[in-house]
Amino acid sequence: MTEDVTLADVESDGAVDAFELDPLACPGVFYPTQALDGVLSRIRTPGGLLTATQARVLADVAEAYAGGTLTVTNRANVQLRALDERLPVEVLRRLQRAGLASHQPAVDHLRNIMTSPTAGLDPDALLDTRPLVRVLDAYLEAHPELGVLSAKFSIGIDGGEHASIAAQPNDVLFSAFRDTAHDVRFRVYVRIGNDPTSVVDLGLALTSDQVVPLTAALADVYLTRTPADGTRPRLRQVLADRSVDALRADIAGRVPGLAQASPREFNPRPPHSPVGVHAQVDDGVVYVGLAPFLGALTSTQLRGLADFAERLGGGSLRLSPWRNVLVPDVSVADVEALQAGLDALGLASHAEALAAGIVACAGRAGCGAGLVDTVRDAQALSARLEGMPLAGAPTIHFTGCAKCCAQRRPADVTLLGRAGDIETYDIFVAGEGDARLGRLVRTAVPAAAVVDAVAELLAEVGR
Ligand code: SF4
Structure with missing residues (x-):
């Protein structure tokens, strides 16, 4: 076997x-x-x-x-x-x-196929995306030669659910929409270049049957353009010098019968x-x-x-x-x-539930890049907030460094670990500022004081 x-x-x-x-x-x-x-x-x-x-x-x-x-x-x-x-x-x-x-095993790392956890459940979704997840998974398993793709190669399939994964980082996002004939089609958004927030619409309107061939075409483009030195760059890095028109031409030759759609700016819905x-x-x-x-x-x-x-x-x-x-x-x-x-x-x-809004990466206890013990501090904050009257569950994100592995969009409050002799955080609140962190409101708050600082901030912003 x-x-x-x-x-x-x-x-x-x-x-x-x-x-x-x-x-x-x-x-x-x-x-x-x-x-x-x-x-x-x-x-x-x-x-x-x-x-x-x-x-x-x-x-x-x-x-x-x-x-x-x-x-x-x-x-x-x-x-x-x-x-x-x-x-x-x-x-x-x-x-x-x-x-x-x-x-x-050569392609296990490519099983990064994300869809809404409410696929097939949400009454307002445009279609049930689970069959597409399964067929993509089967396609990967049947093609071990794709094992050279980056371990971060990732695909998202957005069926229009309220619990939308469209804003989650994926190399390729298939996003369902209704065309002028009211048929369900998929836009294809691809991350291109070294800026991980740079996402382009390929201007296509795919049928469900074209999702796997389109994935195969992108994988093929990767294989033909990836360096021969054994490194595994991200898809977006391989495509960095490719214009959207050139990429569309690459794909059109590999997937017959592609329909066009006016390109749209990538503006994903916030998830419920x-x-x-x-x-x-x-x-x-x-x-x-x-x-x-x-x-x-x-x-x-x-x-x-x-x-x-x-x-x-x-x-x-x-x-x-x-x-x-x-x-x-x-x-x-x-x-x-x-x-x-x-x-x-x-x-x-x-x-x-308070637990629904608090996220933390592995932090210093589990990750070599961690500057602070995020899990310890998230637990301490949770214990403190448990007794406080809060209007709704605030979203609070502890990140051990600027990579923001646990969440890549601003929370109500984001705590970013800083380098230094003692563990400290910079604190951000949602608003104009850094695309991942929000607006900086406090700097170098010692970890021991961070619970009080966040409690104060939540009171200030009315949470
Ligand atoms: S955000 Fe930084 S500290 Fe946290 S898991 Fe990622 S790399 Fe490690």
Whole structure:
């Protein structure tokens, strides 16, 4: 079987070295990286789609190898931290059998396919994007030669849901719209150049059937233009010297029958939070979104979620790029029982839950680039705010450095770690200023004083 051969490759040290990546780049399940707190392994879950059975497999692996904890990432994947060593081959096989790792380790890192966690659930969406996620995943698995693409190659599929992933960073975004004949088509937005915020509309109107061929054409352009020195630049870097017209010509020769659409400026809709109880397409059922604090789940919580998904839902879960978990297909009559069960598991499922608004990257405790212990400070702030009367759940982002891995848009309050002898933060609030951070309002606030400073700011801005 292919699986046996490729796993044997992975078993040999040489094969692992071939996948070795920048520790700050993108670890995978076959090629984990060494972080400050131990080995870091990332299990990709295309579209954030997870069955109850898969959730139990993840819970078992987290329990056996990661101290019983896993985290949902901001790409709606699952991460295991602080492992003593990389996952053994028998575990990799189990993950492959469960559909949690590619049968082709060479392309597992490309399973960065994001869609709304409410795909197929949101009554106002233009279409259900899940079949596209699956067909793209199958396409990647069938093309191991694409393994040379950057580990950060990423695709977003926006079906027009309220919980929109359009603003999330992806190399390529397929964004659904209705054309003048009221048919659903996809615009194609591509990141080009070294400015990661530079996104261009290719001026195309794709049918669903053209999404995979268009992806294949872009991958082909990458393969023909990538340097021969073994480096894996980002797609946007490979395309940096390509005009939109030239790129469109490259693609047109590879995908027949492309229709044109007037290019639009990239102006993605801000996402609505999926936390809380929300109506679904089907009458009588809802989805319930919950917010594990900083995306962290214990294996006990994950098994509990799998049980609830089977007993009170449709047997599946969704992960979101905002590090939420959704339980879809819950009968309206069962919502109260589900929320009581989630409360007992320590999982907040109310739209106003404080945990829904606080995000933090790994910070100094887990990342070599971290200037401050973001997780410690986020926990301290959460404990402090728990007792405060707040108007709604404020969004608060702790980032260990300017890379802003956890969130790339301004929150109500953003805390940016600074270099120095003691841990300090610069504090920003939403408003005119830096595109990721907002408006600078305090500088060099010692970490020990940051909780008070944020509490004051929230009072000032009326949150
Ligand atoms: S933002 Fe956080 S996780 Fe990302 S590189 Fe900086 S410290 Fe590390």
